[in-house]
Amino acid sequence: MASIDSSLEPILARYGRAPSALLQILRDAQEAFDWISPEVRSAVAHALDIPATQIDCLTQFYAHLYDEPCGRYRVLFSDNITDRMADAPALMARMLDQFGLEPGEVSSDGLLSIATTSCTGMCDQGPALLVNNRAVTRLTPERIDALCALIRARTPLDAWPSEFFEVNDNIRRADMLLGAACASGEAIRAALARGRDGMFAEMKKSNLRGRGGAGFTTAVKWEACRDAPGEARYVICNADEGEPGTFKDRVLLQSYAGRVFEGMAIAGYVTGAKKGFLYLRGEYSYLRAPLEAKLAEMRRENLLGDAICGDPGFSFDIEIHMGAGAYICGEETALIESLEGKAGKPRIRPPFPATHGYLGQPTVVNNVETLCKATEIAIQGGVFYAGQGTQQSTGTKILSVSGDCERPGLYEYPFGVSIAQVLEDCGAENAFAVQIGGAAGCCLAPHEFDRRIAFEDVPTAGAFMVFGQGRDMFETALNFANFFEHESCGFCTPCRVGTAVIARMMNKIDAGHGARYELNELNRLDVLLRTSSHCGLGQNATMALRDMMQKFAPAFERRLSLKDFEPGFDLDAALAEARALTGRDDAAAHLGADS
Amino acid sequence: MSEILAQLMLDGHKIAFEPGQTILQAALAAGVYIPHLCAHPEFEPHGSCKLCTVVVNGRNGSACTIKAMPGQDVLSDTPELNLRRRTLLQMLFAEGNHFCPGCEKSGNCQLQALAYDLEMFDPHFAQFFPAREADGTHPEAFLDFNRCIMCELCVRASRDVDGKNVFALAGRGRDTHIIVNSPSGKLGDSTFSIHDKAGQVCPVGAILPKEVGFVRPIGERLYDHDTIAEVALREDATWREGEK
Numbered sequence: 001m002a003s004i005d006s007s008l009e010p011i012l013a014r015y016g017r018a019p020s021a022l023l024q025i026l027r028d029a030q031e032a033f034d035w036i037s038p039e040v041r042s043a044v045a046h047a048l049d050i051p052a053t054q055i056d057c058l059t060q061f062y063a064h065l066y067d068e069p070c071g072r073y074r075v076l077f078s079d080n081i082t083d084r085m086a087d088a089p090a091l092m093a094r095m096l097d098q099f100g101l102e103p104g105e106v107s108s109d110g111l112l113s114i115a116t117t118s119c120t121g122m123c124d125q126g127p128a129l130l131v132n133n134r135a136v137t138r139l140t141p142e143r144i145d146a147l148c149a150l151i152r153a154r155t156p157l158d159a160w161p162s163e164f165f166e167v168n169d170n171i172r173r174a175d176m177l178l179g180a181a182c183a184s185g186e187a188i189r190a191a192l193a194r195g196r197d198g199m200f201a202e203m204k205k206s207n208l209r210g211r212g213g214a215g216f217t218t219a220v221k222w223e224a225c226r227d228a229p230g231e232a233r234y235v236i237c238n239a240d241e242g243e244p245g246t247f248k249d250r251v252l253l254q255s256y257a258g259r260v261f262e263g264m265a266i267a268g269y270v271t272g273a274k275k276g277f278l279y280l281r282g283e284y285s286y287l288r289a290p291l292e293a294k295l296a297e298m299r300r301e302n303l304l305g306d307a308i309c310g311d312p313g314f315s316f317d318i319e320i321h322m323g324a325g326a327y328i329c330g331e332e333t334a335l336i337e338s339l340e341g342k343a344g345k346p347r348i349r350p351p352f353p354a355t356h357g358y359l360g361q362p363t364v365v366n367n368v369e370t371l372c373k374a375t376e377i378a379i380q381g382g383v384f385y386a387g388q389g390t391q392q393s394t395g396t397k398i399l400s401v402s403g404d405c406e407r408p409g410l411y412e413y414p415f416g417v418s419i420a421q422v423l424e425d426c427g428a429e430n431a432f433a434v435q436i437g438g439a440a441g442c443c444l445a446p447h448e449f450d451r452r453i454a455f456e457d458v459p460t461a462g463a464f465m466v467f468g469q470g471r472d473m474f475e476t477a478l479n480f481a482n483f484f485e486h487e488s489c490g491f492c493t494p495c496r497v498g499t500a501v502i503a504r505m506m507n508k509i510d511a512g513h514g515a516r517y518e519l520n521e522l523n524r525l526d527v528l529l530r531t532s533s534h535c536g537l538g539q540n541a542t543m544a545l546r547d548m549m550q551k552f553a554p555a556f557e558r559r560l561s562l563k564d565f566e567p568g569f570d571l572d573a574a575l576a577e578a579r580a581l582t583g584r585d586d587a588a589a590h591l592g593a594d595s
Numbered sequence: 596m597s598e599i600l601a602q603l604m605l606d607g608h609k610i611a612f613e614p615g616q617t618i619l620q621a622a623l624a625a626g627v628y629i630p631h632l633c634a635h636p637e638f639e640p641h642g643s644c645k646l647c648t649v650v651v652n653g654r655n656g657s658a659c660t661i662k663a664m665p666g667q668d669v670l671s672d673t674p675e676l677n678l679r680r681r682t683l684l685q686m687l688f689a690e691g692n693h694f695c696p697g698c699e700k701s702g703n704c705q706l707q708a709l710a711y712d713l714e715m716f717d718p719h720f721a722q723f724f725p726a727r728e729a730d731g732t733h734p735e736a737f738l739d740f741n742r743c744i745m746c747e748l749c750v751r752a753s754r755d756v757d758g759k760n761v762f763a764l765a766g767r768g769r770d771t772h773i774i775v776n777s778p779s780g781k782l783g784d785s786t787f788s789i790h791d792k793a794g795q796v797c798p799v800g801a802i803l804p805k806e807v808g809f810v811r812p813i814g815e816r817l818y819d820h821d822t823i824a825e826v827a828l829r830e831d832a833t834w835r836e837g838e839k
Contacts, residue, residue, distance in 0.1 A: 053760070053763040053775070053776040057765045060765040060770070326767070343765075489767060490766065490768045490769065491643050493645050493646075493686055494645055494686070496690075496745070496768060499768070524682070528679055528682055531655045531679065534642060534643065
C-alpha cells in the first residue's frame with residue numbers, strides 16, 4: 001500500500017505528531033485503513049518516534065481498535081441486558097445467518113465481521129448496533145435485512161438511509177435542566193458577573209454533588225484544583241458514558257451541548273484552567289461533528305477562546321478526545337491515562353486528579369450532567385439550587401429509564417423521588433426488579449420500591465433498568481458477569497482474575513453444572529473483589545450479583561444440580577481435538593454415548 | 596507546640612516511620628513483614644498484586660502505596676486478611692501455568708515461597724490453562740510467559756533503570772500479557788541483556804538465565820533455608836544500608 005504515508009500524513013499533522021495523541025491518531029488511521037496493519041503500525045511508530053510496543057499496548061487494550069483485519073464493515077451488536085431483552089441475540093443470529101458467519105469471524109471476501117460489544121447507550125431505542133463506530137438504532141428483522149443488503153452492495157455508510165442513524169432524545173419528564181430554556185452565553189455571563197470568588201461561593205452554597213455516581217462535592221474538587229500548585233490547570237468533561245443502561249449524557253451532548261461547554265468554561269473560570277477536554281466515548285462518534293460545530297460557533301460568539309466576553313483575564317478553549325471501547329475509561333484516572341494516549345488503567349489514588357491529573361497538573365474531572373448543573377447555579381444562584389431536592393442531595397437528577405416499561409427515555413426529578421413514582425411515570429406498574437446505577441449498581445426488589453433516589457438512600461449515576469414479571473434475573477446476573485470479565489482492565493489481581501472466575505462459575509451454572517458450592521464461592525469472591533480491588537470497577541463488579549443472589553434466589557437455585565458439587569470439566573468436549581485430528585465423529589468416538 | 600510523633604500502630608504494636616515512607620516500607624524497616632509480590636524496594640510502588648492489602652483505620656488499601664501517617668491503626672497479620680491473600684495467590688496460580696516441580700525457579704520463586712508461607716495447599720480454582728508462548732530466542736535468557744504474574748517489575752526495570760523499554764504490558768483483562776519491544780517481537784531481537792536490571796528482578800520464573808539449570812539442587816535454595824519474610828526483611832535492610 002503505497003498510499004499509507006500520504007493518507008497518514010494529514011492525520012499526523014492534525015495532532016501535531018504528539019505521542020500523547022496516539023489514541024486519536026490510531027482511531028483516525030483505522031477510519032482510513034479499516035485496521036492497524038503492521039505497515040500502519042510501523043509508520044506511526046516511526047513518525048512519532050515511539051516504540052511500536054506502545055501502539056500494541058493500545059490496539060490490544062481498546063476493544064474498537066483492530067490489529068487484524070475485521071472487514072470493511074465492522075458490525076457490533078450492543079450486548080446490554082436491555083438489548084438482549086429486546087431480542088438482540090435473535091437479530092444478530094439472523095444477520096450471521098445471512099452471511100453464513102460465526103460471531104467475530106471475518107467473511108472470506110473481507111467484507112464484514114459481526115460481533116458483540118458492551119452497552120452502546122441506546123437502551124431507550126434498542127436493540128442497537130454499531131457499524132464502523134456509527135450507531136444504528138431500533139433494530140427489527142426488516143432493518144437487519146436492509147442492512148445486509150446495503151453491506152452486500154458495498155454502499156458507503158454516508159449513503160445509508162439517514163433514519164437508520166436517527167437517535168431520539170426521548171425526554172419524558174423535564175425539570176430544572178431539561179425544561180429550562182437558556183440563551184447561548186447566559187451562564188458564562190452570569191458567572192462573569194459574579195466574579196471568580198463569587199461564582200465559587202455560589203457553587204459552595206449549592207452543595208452540588210457529582211452526577212457520575214460517587215457524589216463528591218463539586219465545589220471541594222474545584223477548590224482543590226484552584227489552590228494546588230501547578231504550571232497549568234485542566235478541566236475534563238467525562239463523557240465516557242459506559243455504564244450499561246445509562247444514556248442521559250448522550251442526550252445532553254446532543255441537545256444541550258452549549259450548557260455542557262459553558263459549564264466547562266465556568267469550571268475553567270473558577271479554577272484558573274485555560275484548557276478543557278471533552279472525553280467522548282467512541283460509541284458516540286456520531287456526536288463529534290455537531291459538537292465540533294458547536295465549539296466553532298461558541299468561539300465565534302467569543303464564549304470560548306481568548307478574552308471571553310471581553311474579559312482579558314479569561315481564556316478557555318475545549319478539545320474533543322475520543323474513546324475507543326473501554327468501560328474502564330469512565331474511571332477518572334483511567335480516563336486521564338487514555339487522554340494522555342495510553343491504555344486506560346487507573347492510577348494509584350491519592351494523589352487525586354484535583355492536584356495531580358492530566359500531565360501531572362491540577363485537573364478537575366466532572367460528569368457531563370454535573371457541568372450542566374454548574375450553569376444552573378451560575379444563572380440562579382446556589383441558594384435557589386440548594387432549595388431543590390433533599391438535604392444531602394440538592395437539585396435534580398436525570399434518570400435513564402429503559403427495559404420493560406411503556407415509555408423509556410429521560411426522566412428528570414428533584415432528588416428524593418421514590419422508585420415507585422418513577423415506575424408509575426414510565427409505565428411499569430408491574431415491575432419485578434429494578435437495576436439502579438447500571439451493571440455496577442444495586443438491584444431492588446418490589447418491597448424496596450418505596451426507597452428514594454438520593455445519595456442518602458439509593459445513589460445513582462442515572463441508569464434505571466426495569467425488569468417485568470417473568471424476567472429471569474439470573475440472565476441479567478450472567479450478562480453482567482460476562483460484561484465485567486470483558487471490561488476489567490487487568491491491572492490488579494482480584495479484578496483481573498476474579499471477574500474471570502466469576503464469569504466461569506456463572507456460565508457453569510448456566511450450563512446446568514452449578515451446585516450450592518458455586519453460590520458459596522460467588523459470595524466469597526464478592527467480598528474479595530469489594531475489599532481488595534484497585535478501583536471502583538472491581539469494587540462494584542459484584543454489587544448487582546450479590547443483590548440478585550439474595551433477593552432473587554430462586555432464579556439461581558432452580559438451575560443448580562442437587563449434588564454438592566459437579567465438575568465443570570467436560571471430558572467428552574475435551575476429546576474434540578482428538579476427534580478432529582483423527583477425522584472421527586462416530587458414536588464410539590464419544591464418551592458416555594451408550595450410557 | 597508539641598511535635599506529632601512519626602508512629603503508627605501495626606497489628607497492635609507501635610512502629611516508628613520516616614516521613615515519606617509507605618506503610619510497607621515502614622513495616623519492613625521495623626522488622627515486620629507484610630506479604631507482597633509487585634513491590635520492590637528499588638522501585639516506585641505499583642499496587643497491582645494486592646497481596647499487601649491491609650486495613651487502615653477501617654478501610655482497605657495497599658500497604659505499598661499508602662503513605663505512613665501518625666494515627667494510623669493498621670491491621671495486616673489477621674486470619675481474615677491472610678485468607679484473602681491466600682485466595683489471591685490461588686488466583687495467580689489458576690490464571691497462569693505454574694508447574695513448580697519442573698521449574699528451574701523452584702525454591703527461589705517468590706510466588707511459591709509466599710504460597711508456602713501463607714499455607715496455600717492447592718490452587719482451589721479451576722485452572723485457566725492459558726495458551727502462552729515461551730521465547731527461547733535470546734542467547735542469555737528464556738522468556739516463559741506461562742509463569743508471568745503481571746507485576747511489571749521487568750517493565751519498570753527496563754524503562755526506569757536500564758533505559759531500554761524492552762518490555763511492556765499489553766492486552767486487557769485476563770488477556771493481559773508482556774510484549775517485547777523488537778522488530779520481531781522476540782527477545783533475541785531486542786537490546787535485552789541478562790545483566791540488565793530487568794534480567795534480575797523477576798519474582799517468578801518468567802525470565803530465566805540460560806545455561807545455569809539446577810546448579811543448586813532443589814532443597815538447598817534460597818527459600819528452602821529461609822522463609823520469604825526473613826529474606827524480604829534481610830534484602831530490605833541491605834537496600835536501606837546501601838541507600839545511606
